[in-house]
Amino acid sequence: MKNLCIYLTCLLTSMLSVTVVSAQEKLIVVNEGNWQTDNGCLSYFEDGRIVSNKWFREANGYKLGDTPNDIIQLGDDLIAIAINWSNIVQFIDSKGKAVAATEDVPNNRKLATDGEYLYVSSYGHECGTINGMMYFTKGYVAKIDLRTFKVVNAVEVGYEPEGIAYYKGRLFVANTGGYAFQEDHPYETTVSIIDPVTMKVVRNVDTGQINLYGKMSQSGQYLCINSPGDYYDVPAATIVFDCQAVIDGKPDKECFVKLEYACTYNCTITDGRFFAIGSRYSYYTGDYTFNYVVIDPAKVIESNGSLGISEDFPGTVLSDFKKFTMPYGIYVNPYTGYIYATDAGNYVAAGSLYQWNPEGKLQGVHKIYINPGHFLALPPDGHFTGIDEVIADSSAVADSIIYNMQGIRVARPIPGQIYIRAGKKFIQH
Numbered sequence: 001m002k003n004l005c006i007y008l009t010c011l012l013t014s015m016l017s018v019t020v021v022s023a024q025e026k027l028i029v030v031n032e033g034n035w036q037t038d039n040g041c042l043s044y045f046e047d048g049r050i051v052s053n054k055w056f057r058e059a060n061g062y063k064l065g066d067t068p069n070d071i072i073q074l075g076d077d078l079i080a081i082a083i084n085w086s087n088i089v090q091f092i093d094s095k096g097k098a099v100a101a102t103e104d105v106p107n108n109r110k111l112a113t114d115g116e117y118l119y120v121s122s123y124g125h126e127c128g129t130i131n132g133m134m135y136f137t138k139g140y141v142a143k144i145d146l147r148t149f150k151v152v153n154a155v156e157v158g159y160e161p162e163g164i165a166y167y168k169g170r171l172f173v174a175n176t177g178g179y180a181f182q183e184d185h186p187y188e189t190t191v192s193i194i195d196p197v198t199m200k201v202v203r204n205v206d207t208g209q210i211n212l213y214g215k216m217s218q219s220g221q222y223l224c225i226n227s228p229g230d231y232y233d234v235p236a237a238t239i240v241f242d243c244q245a246v247i248d249g250k251p252d253k254e255c256f257v258k259l260e261y262a263c264t265y266n267c268t269i270t271d272g273r274f275f276a277i278g279s280r281y282s283y284y285t286g287d288y289t290f291n292y293v294v295i296d297p298a299k300v301i302e303s304n305g306s307l308g309i310s311e312d313f314p315g316t317v318l319s320d321f322k323k324f325t326m327p328y329g330i331y332v333n334p335y336t337g338y339i340y341a342t343d344a345g346n347y348v349a350a351g352s353l354y355q356w357n358p359e360g361k362l363q364g365v366h367k368i369y370i371n372p373g374h375f376l377a378l379p380p381d382g383h384f385t386g387i388d389e390v391i392a393d394s395s396a397v398a399d400s401i402i403y404n405m406q407g408i409r410v411a412r413p414i415p416g417q418i419y420i421r422a423g424k425k426f427i428q429h
Helices: 001-018 055-060 243-247 297-303 316-321
Strands: 025-030 039-047 049-052 066-074 078-083 086-090 098-102 110-115 117-122 126-129 131-136 140-147 150-156 161-169 170-175 189-196 200-206 217-219 223-227 237-242 254-260 263-268 274-281 288-295 329-331 339-343 352-356 360-367 372-377 419-423 422-425
Touching: 039 055, 039 352, 049 055, 049 360, 055 098, 066 110, 066 372, 078 110, 086 110, 117 161, 126 140, 126 150, 140 161, 150 200, 161 223, 161 243, 170 223, 170 243, 217 263, 223 263, 223 274, 223 297, 237 243, 237 297, 254 297, 274 329, 316 339, 316 352, 316 422, 329 372, 339 372
Parallel strands: 110 161, 263 329
Antiparallel strands: 025 039, 025 372, 039 049, 066 078, 078 086, 086 098, 110 117, 117 140, 126 131, 140 150, 161 170, 170 189, 189 200, 217 223, 223 237, 237 254, 263 274, 274 288, 329 339, 339 352, 352 360, 419 422
């Protein structure tokens, strides 16, 4: 008995001395579901397993909505989701619990933030604000105060605006004109630049490429913008866009480079390059053709497109991609470097989530839900931004990993840009 007591005491002491390690891979996957069927949902993945494919519903007791199409983290415990066909911008905490929602931005599309406000692109023509309704001929961008979750202003941009990004006190909005095939207006070819303080369009940069559609990735001053073309005579292309060139007042043609690749599904990787899976569809043939490229935006801009393109995917990532039935999304965890992609299969049944480690070794394949297309990694330590002050000198912040205002890890900070390091917001010098 004495020996047993000694054994149990030692076992208990050992158990108490074990350090509890927080999850490293914490990923929210937005499943669009099928349009007009009200079956969009969130999957939650943690350290190698699907915790839930009904994460939002289990946390709140009701459905997420119809066709969610973007997700963004706004603070340590605040996340926004654009739910397009339900006309809702849903706010949740990091446990999936609903915090607030607004129905004042119908036909909402993509999201960006400056830390104080959420900016939402919309195909719609009206917007409810704290000062009453606003009406627009084309599409618009709405500004939501994160303290009240109310729309405080909006501004018209081009027809059917899509991707939106924040850089150095400006919003960059890609216009599609995607309803051109059914409405009396042409396709758009412009990126609209907005002053978010005044909510005025200060410039439109004409890329010469129609239909700038989908979520665009951001790496510092560079954007990766997809164009699917018109599916007939105008082929798909990629626009690598230089926000700093716009701020410097350079002419339109010096603010972007057009690449003869599609980047239907793209993301930023931890070294500042872009992964892009391109899907080209032709109504003439009824066929899809794919390309798989890694884009170094700085080299592309510097060389006017002659350099900076490769298929340098790590490990088996590229060969695994090529086995997909229908690629539907790609993402790199900015905190850990783990790589994720989704295969939608036949679009009407459960899709698959693939995970690779940073070296490109496949870690597993997991069944999730219908049309899984959007991702958000939660920080392992639970701290996303800690936005409470701006430090004027970056040297005053302890040496650690740097993230931009959209939570993307940054290898080469740009002078004058605001970043997050060691839980503090600072201006790079």
